[in-house]
Amino acid sequence: MLKPLRSVLNNFKLGQKLTLLLLVVFAVGVVASGVALSSILNTSAQNEVTSKALMLMTTMISVRDYTNTQVKPELKDKLATEFLPQTVPSYSAREVFEKVRTDPEYKEFFYKEATLNPTNLRDKADSFEAPLVEQFRKDANLKELRGFHDSPSGKLFYIARPLPISKDSCLQCHSTPEAAPKSMIERYGATNGFGWKLKEVVGAQIISVPATTVLQNAQKSFLLLIGVFLLIFAATILVVNFWLKRYVVRPLNRMAKVAEAVSMGDTAAEFERTSNDEVGSLAETFSRMKMSLTMAMQRLEQYRSSRRSVDRSVDRPPSSQER
Incomplete structure (x- = not known):
């Protein structure tokens, strides 16, 4: 019973999961x-x-x-x-x-x-x-x-x-x-x-x-008190859902798009840190990771360039003086 439910939940986006949790x-x-x-x-x-x-x-x-x-x-x-x-x-x-x-x-x-x-x-x-x-x-x-x-x-x-x-x-x-x-x-x-x-x-x-x-x-x-509770709960869910989407879901979606751009070779894409909480720390971590990845790619490119230079010098025919 739990496996089908877990399978369904795995197909939900984070915002949908949070909304479902709040409704429960x-x-x-x-x-x-x-x-x-x-x-x-x-x-x-x-x-x-x-x-x-x-x-x-x-x-x-x-x-x-x-x-x-x-x-x-x-x-x-x-x-x-x-x-x-x-x-x-x-x-x-x-x-x-x-x-x-x-x-x-x-x-x-x-x-x-x-x-x-x-x-x-x-x-x-x-x-x-x-x-x-x-x-x-x-x-x-x-x-x-x-x-x-x-x-x-x-x-x-x-x-x-x-x-x-x-x-x-x-x-x-x-x-x-x-x-x-x-x-x-x-x-x-x-x-x-x-x-x-x-x-x-x-x-x-x-x-x-x-x-x-x-x-x-x-x-x-x-009925009167339940009506009041319903309004309070509904208002709370709306506020919490809005807050989560604005400060958690949206920043994560932006980071996902930047990460996808970086994976496609767009090194100009930046992970923007908009807060000092865990989401902001995650954005900063991704920025350092992108920087490390960029440096690694540059070193790799330099290594490849040097290798190509060496290979060209080896494959070049000997000059008349060398003969």
């Missing part, structure tokens, strides 16, 4: 840069989405806390006769999040407080969410899970955090049906959402976003 370097550089950039930008885009998701999650925790400590106590008396979903932290968080989603920057984000045994079945953990909750229940030191998963609507990037029962006030509605407000029992029944315990992880806060959102952000940045 260019291609390898673009591919290597593309692979590295793709990984870096995907990670960067994922971190950006994660940062937004965590900010939203922190906001929802604040909404839950505000509802539980400020709103619910104010409406405690009214809850005895009428159930107000606005006093439920998970409901408040969900409603506030839907308001946040009206902002185009967050419209692709989804929020759910997935619970194993919820009062409102809308919050029940599905087949993907339930194992996440179980992981948090088994490992008290596990504070966050994130990754990608396939859903009926497509691939999603998710972040999940445990949802423990941290305050006794939560147990007023979720300990036993007898302790829960009658208005809540009338609305949701006495079957679901009971038996919770203090410090127990009952669910998980999950924020998800379509994976395409993450990948599209990375792809936009990738």
Whole structure:
């Protein structure tokens, strides 16, 4: 395989070989840069989405806390006769999040407080969410899970955090049906959402976003940076190629023409030194070689002339005096 390639390369001129080498370097550089950039930008885009998701999650925790400590106590008396979903932290968080989603920057984000045994079945953990909750229940030191998963609507990037029962006030509605407000029992029944315990992880806060959102952000940045790299590489190749042709290829071509002229007997042809680099040193070396060759040819010509003179004197007939 290498022999045919070497044979083809041997037929290329120096300028063509240099151009080919630069193109190979260019291609390898673009591919290597593309692979590295793709990984870096995907990670960067994922971190950006994660940062937004965590900010939203922190906001929802604040909404839950505000509802539980400020709103619910104010409406405690009214809850005895009428159930107000606005006093439920998970409901408040969900409603506030839907308001946040009206902002185009967050419209692709989804929020759910997935619970194993919820009062409102809308919050029940599905087949993907339930194992996440179980992981948090088994490992008290596990504070966050994130990754990608396939859903009926497509691939999603998710972040999940445990949802423990941290305050006794939560147990007023979720300990036993007898302790829960009658208005809540009338609305949701006495079957679901009971038996919770203090410090127990009952669910998980999950924020998800379509994976395409993450990948599209990375792809936009990738295309932009690759475009910049392509321009830089292309400009570099043009500059290097121009420099090599001007300061290496052209001087070598001139020396080749002068050497050919000298080989044909044109001793007036001169090797011109135009630089102080290796190419200039080569031109000077050729000049010395031409000078040595000229001197050798002159000596040879002198030797031939002297030989011809001797030969003529030997072949000349003897004079009358010599007889």
